[in-house]
Amino acid sequence: MVKAVQIQQFGGPEVMQIVDLPVGPVQAGQVRIRHHAVGVNYIDVYHRTGLYPNDLPLGLGMEAAGEVLEVGQGVEHLQVGDRVAYASGPIGSYTQERVMPAQNVCRLPKEISYESGAAMMLKGLTAQYLLKKCKPVEGLEPGDYVLFHAAAGGVGLIACQWAKLLGLQFIATAGSDEKCALALANGARYAINYRKDNFVERVREITGGKGVKVVYDSVGKDTWDGSLDCLQAFGLMVTFGNASGPVPAFAPALLAAKGSLYVTRQTLFAHTTSRERTQAMADDLFAVVASGAVKIHVEQRFTLDDVQQAHRQLEARQTIGSTILLP
Missing domain, CATH: 3.40.50.720 (NAD(P)-binding Rossmann-like Domain)
Structure with missing residues (x-):
């Protein structure tokens, strides 16, 4: 069992509750990841309020960075112990550990910290497709x-x-x-x-x-x-x-x-429909960050227990740069 954020109904920050959930077995094409940092993004607010509707009960979060604990059959680009980061579905990154489809999970270069990795994937890949594809x-x-x-x-x-x-x-x-x-x-x-x-x-x-x-x-x-x-x-x-x-x-x-x-x-997820496309975009992002040309500003850090406050500040436009949860 791991600690996770879940909602039973759509609404304000108060609907987010901390629950204990099983991680579940790793199937073919999946990996199990222990999160070191989790990204908070405005799309999470849309999921929480129901602007982007999903079935309930619902976990929140689309982005995180951490360490691979287990690799399912057929996954060839990742190994146990790899440092990784992702920005993709299914929704539910606000948790200590999870099982994820491996397709959009990318190896995180050692030059980039877990905190930066969690703060940069969804936002950085969004910036990449905006400037390079739109x-x-x-x-x-x-x-x-x-x-x-x-x-x-x-x-x-x-x-x-x-x-x-x-x-x-x-x-x-x-x-x-x-x-x-x-x-x-x-x-x-x-x-x-x-x-x-x-x-x-x-x-x-x-x-x-x-x-x-x-x-x-x-x-x-x-x-x-x-x-x-x-x-x-x-x-x-x-x-x-x-x-x-x-x-x-x-x-x-x-x-x-x-x-x-x-x-x-457009949406990011229209651009990340294959591992090859996702990896190419991530490589472009990793290169500019690792070179120092683009710095990732992690300005707000919250524990998982303080997720309601993180959303309140985000919606009030009181945040600067990126916000992460530390599970």
């Missing part, structure tokens, strides 16, 4: 302007650094001067405090009225209209989260009126 029809080249909302969060701080490495003119938004300063310190070329300034007007000033080629937006409802107004003709709107609520329905003609725009709503 490109406008006219492409992304060094010197191009992009806008990234919530840039002082876990995904945002990785994206700031990676975008600088790629030579992009990265415009960050955040909700405080402190968070803006953090984004600038991590490679953003410009930062806008959206609580003080109209980010649409500032983007137009920064780009000389032209607008940006891409907007990366995990905020959702509150920034949607303004984000479209920041795009240049044939620009790409990438929505990948709903921190302020889901984006409302809109008429496709709106995209024509605002400059023949493109819109995409």
